[in-house]
Amino acid sequence: MIRLPYRPLLVASLLATTAFPAMAQVPAGNSAPVAQAPFVNTIPDAVDTPYPGTIKLMVDATDTDRGIFRVKETIPVAKAGPMALLFPKWLPGAHNPRGEIEKLAGLVIRANGQILPWTRDPEDVFAFHIDVPAGAQALDVEFQFLSATKPDQGRIAVTPTMISLQPNSVSLYPAGYYTRQIPIQMTATFPAGWTAAGAVPAQASGSTYTYDTTNYEILVDSPILAGKYGKVFPLTPQVKLNVFADNAAELNAKPEQIAAHTRLVEQAVKTFGAQHYDHYEFLLSISDQLGGIGLEHHRSSENGVTPGYFTEWDAGPGRRNLLPHEFTHSWDGKFRRGADLWTPDFRTPMRNSLLWVYEGQTQFWGYVLQARSGMVSKQDTLDQYASILAIYDTAPARQWRNLVDTTNDPIISSRKPKGWTSWQRSEDYYNEGLMVWMEVDAMLRQKSNGTKSIDDFAKAFFGIRNGDWGEVTYTFDDVAATLNRIVPYDWATFLNRRITETGQPAPIQGFAMNGYKLVYTDQPTPTFKQGEKNSTNVSYSLGMIVSNSGEVTSSIWDSPAFKAGIDVGTQIQAVNGEAYSADRLKAAIVAAKDSAHPVKLVIKNQDRFRDVTLSYTGGPRYPRLEKVGTGETGLDRLLKAR
Numbered sequence: 014m015i016r017l018p019y020r021p022l023l024v025a026s027l028l029a030t031t032a033f034p035a036m037a038q039v040p041a042g043n044s045a046p047v048a049q050a051p052f053v054n055t056i057p058d059a060v061d062t063p064y065p066g067t068i069k070l071m072v073d074a075t076d077t078d079r080g081i082f083r084v085k086e087t088i089p090v091a092k093a094g095p096m097a098l099l100f101p102k103w104l105p106g107a108h109n110p111r112g113e114i115e116k117l118a119g120l121v122i123r124a125n126g127q128i129l130p131w132t133r134d135p136e137d138v139f140a141f142h143i144d145v146p147a148g149a150q151a152l153d154v155e156f157q158f159l160s161a162t163k164p165d166q167g168r169i170a171v172t173p174t175m176i177s178l179q180p181n182s183v184s185l186y187p188a189g190y191y192t193r194q195i196p197i198q199m200t201a202t203f204p205a206g207w208t209a210a211g212a213v214p215a216q217a218s219g220s221t222y223t224y225d226t227t228n229y230e231i232l233v234d235s236p237i238l239a240g241k242y243g244k245v246f247p248l249t250p251q252v253k254l255n256v257f258a259d260n261a262a263e264l265n266a267k268p269e270q271i272a273a274h275t276r277l278v279e280q281a282v283k284t285f286g287a288q289h290y291d292h293y294e295f296l297l298s299i300s301d302q303l304g305g306i307g308l309e310h311h312r313s314s315e316n317g318v319t320p321g322y323f324t325e326w327d328a329g330p331g332r333r334n335l336l337p338h339e340f341t342h343s344w345d346g347k348f349r350r351g352a353d354l355w356t357p358d359f360r361t362p363m364r365n366s367l368l369w370v371y372e373g374q375t376q377f378w379g380y381v382l383q384a385r386s387g388m389v390s391k392q393d394t395l396d397q398y399a400s401i402l403a404i405y406d407t408a409p410a411r412q413w414r415n416l417v418d419t420t421n422d423p424i425i426s427s428r429k430p431k432g433w434t435s436w437q438r439s440e441d442y443y444n445e446g447l448m449v450w451m452e453v454d455a456m457l458r459q460k461s462n463g464t465k466s467i468d469d470f471a472k473a474f475f476g477i478r479n480g481d482w483g484e485v486t487y488t489f490d491d492v493a494a495t496l497n498r499i500v501p502y503d504w505a506t507f508l509n510r511r512i513t514e515t516g517q518p519a520p521i522q523g524f525a526m527n528g529y530k531l532v533y534t535d536q537p538t539p540t541f542k543q544g545e546k547n548s549t550n551v552s553y554s555l556g557m558i559v560s561n562s563g564e565v566t567s568s569i570w571d572s573p574a575f576k577a578g579i580d581v582g583t584q585i586q587a588v589n590g591e592a593y594s595a596d597r598l599k600a601a602i603v604a605a606k607d608s609a610h611p612v613k614l615v616i617k618n619q620d621r622f623r624d625v626t627l628s629y630t631g632g633p634r635y636p637r638l639e640k641v642g643t644g645e646t647g648l649d650r651l652l653k654a655r
Contacts, residue, residue, distance in 0.1 A: 054136075055095065055134070056097045057189035059190055059192075062191075064195040065090075066090075067197065067226060068195065069200075070086050070184050071086070071199075072201040074202060074203050075203065080159070080160040080171035081157050081160070083157050084154075085154070087152070088154060090151060095143075096143050098141045098185040098186065098188070099139055099140050099141075099185060100112055100114050100141075101181035102359055104181060105233075106346070108363065108365050112182075112359070114138060114139050116160065116167070117156055120141070122141075122143055122152055124146055129143045129144065129145075140188065158182050164304070170303070170304065172303050173241075174240055174242060176239045177237075177238055179236050180236065184229075186358075188360070192358045198223075203221075204220060205219065208240070209239035210237065211237035211238070211294060212312035212313040234311055235310060236313065237296075238255060238315070240257035242259070242260060243257040248275045249279070251292050252295070253293075253294055254274050255297065256297045257300075259299070263322070264299075270326055277382060277388055278340070280382055280386045280654060280655055281341065284381075287344075287476040288479060289311070293313065296313055296315050298316070299321075300317065301320055307335050307339055308339070311348070312343070314336070314339035316335050329393065329540055330389040330397065334397070337382040337386070341378045344475040345370070345374055350485070351364075351366065366489075367420075367492075368440075368442045369445075372442055372446060377450040377451065381652060393540050394652060395529065399531060400636055402636065402638075403636035405519035410435060410436050410441075411515060412516055416441060416442060416446070416514075418438075419438050419439065428440075432580060433580075436570035449511045451524055452511070453504075454466055455524075456526070457500050458647045490505065492508070524638065528647055529639065532636070532638070533634040533636055536633070547560065547561055551602060553636060555612065557572065557574040559585060565580065568583070576627075582618070585615070608630045612627040614626075
């Protein structure tokens with residue numbers, strides 16, 4: 014963030030010389046401040062200079078009943094005078110300032126055995142100012158991190174059997190330095206009998222883990238998953254699957270299931286042509302108590318799924334796309350990173366303009382790799398694609414808001430729920446980005462007569478510098494130039510049009526170009542039905558999703574449901590005179606097809622009941638992909654194992 018100097022005199026001068034219509038700016042007799050007090054930034058900017066000394070961080074994570082982490086931190090200091098300590102604010106992968114500063118409590122800072130008063134910065138509340146006394150060689154810092162005890166406080170990070178320990182939540186760091194220049198050594202103590210896994214190597218003595226000295230940037234990028242019930246599955250010499258669960262039964266993975274995870278690693282390495290880690294740790298939590306998560310790191314990933322990941326494997330793909338997606342981020346997002354997203358510390362704002370590459374292409378490769386590895390069958394992958402395409406085929410928000418503007422959404426909405434996502438848009442750079450990259454693949458194939466594809470881009474863009482797990486930044490022009498080296502074309506104009514256009518249909522044409530078109534039928538696919546476990550999805554007929562209890566959780570803008578005044582939170586009490594059930598709602602859609610029996614509902618909004626009639630006679634509509642022509646298509650080849 015660039016801070017411009019404050020120039021009140023210049024502002025006053027401009028105001029004095031600008032012609033305004035004669036009018037009273039302040040009602041007569043009222044007071045009006047003349048000028049705001051100038052802001053003085055007292056937090057030093059980060060510089061790429063080694064920090065003098067190694068921070069010692071000790072975390073007591075044994076209080077699983079209350080979810081309290083007790084922290085002791087020793088921070089060496091080189092000189093007396095003003096100093097600022099920072100709590101991490103802008104976290105990689107979160108795409109917004111989501112550091113949970115509100116959960117830091119009990120902060121006490123000492124030097125030479127004396128308590129030092131601290132002052133929170135008046136503009137940046139993640140910063141604490143102190144004055145280091147003469148002769149002090151280190152600061153002794155103590156505080157607690159009070160993790161969420163209910164979901165409305167944030168993600169649950171501690172349960173009686175599992176802990177998700179984020180180093181950024183249990184540490185402060187000195188301002189004025191690149192975080193990669195700050196050495197730190199952490200020790201964490203977990204409940205007796207527990208084991209832990211993470212990317213930073215550690216020596217375990219009982220339940221106390223002493224981690225190797227590393228730098229603060231790497232430590233923050235290396236979360237720890239610990240638990241009472243855990244098991245490690247080696248996948249390749251460099252990659253392990255570390256699984257923790259609410260109970261031991263959830264750890265019973267069959268050999269063929271682990272083999273699919275091994276193939277995921279192998280297929281990713283073949284696809285990208287390099288590995289950007291010295292070792293990699295999948296951190297997989299199987300729990301309905303620990304908060305769900307999907308977060309990328311360079312040498313690890315956090316993957317939170319509900320019970321049944323292994324034990325209900327045959328019921329459908331479930332959340333098995335999560336691991337392929339997060340693993341892809343080791344290449345896309347961590348090793349190759351948008352130049353405007355990289356920052357020297359966790360205070361500098363991150364800019365998200367290239368998330369349609371960072372997340373969009375990762376989303377693209379996540380589905381490809383799940384099919385190539387057999388983590389998810391090809392047919393289930395095609396059915397999942399159909400569901401993605403249908404969402405954008407029916408949502409009208411592209412009329413006014415373009416794709417690249419959705420990269421601002423993590424900051425705008427802080428990832429909170431919205432009432433009208435189909436009109437407001439959300440983080441569409443994920444799935445609309447996937448569609449753009451499918452179109453790129455189809456174009457590469459067509460323009461090269463089948464000799465080139467997006468696999469060539471993957472190797473050229475992500476496959477450089479094998480073994481390097483630093484960061485290589487890129488710009489929009491770098492993306493376009495790499496594509497142009499594969500197949501000469503004006504890729505910059507094409508990509509810019511796709512990410513900035515409005516008033517155009519969703520970019521689903523790439524799938525048809527690659528041999529599969531979106532259609533709607535009266536029967537849902539198996540994967541669509543699995544997604545209806547806790548709800549009824551009639552988005553493509555009535556335009557809404559309804560929970561099993563009858564509460565509307567999604568209403569599509571301009572749909573029959575919308576026009577009947579149904580919004581998120583509406584409770585459907587009855588369908589055609591009978592108490593609500595999913596079967597009755599679906600039967601009503603079928604009956605309305607001849608227009609003689611319209612869908613009539615009794616709905617409740619807060620304390621108000623209404624009778625509404627939905628104007629819809631199209632019958633059930635469910636999305637699926639239909640093959641265009643015969644023979645092996647581009648999409649067939651894309652999903653085939655390497």
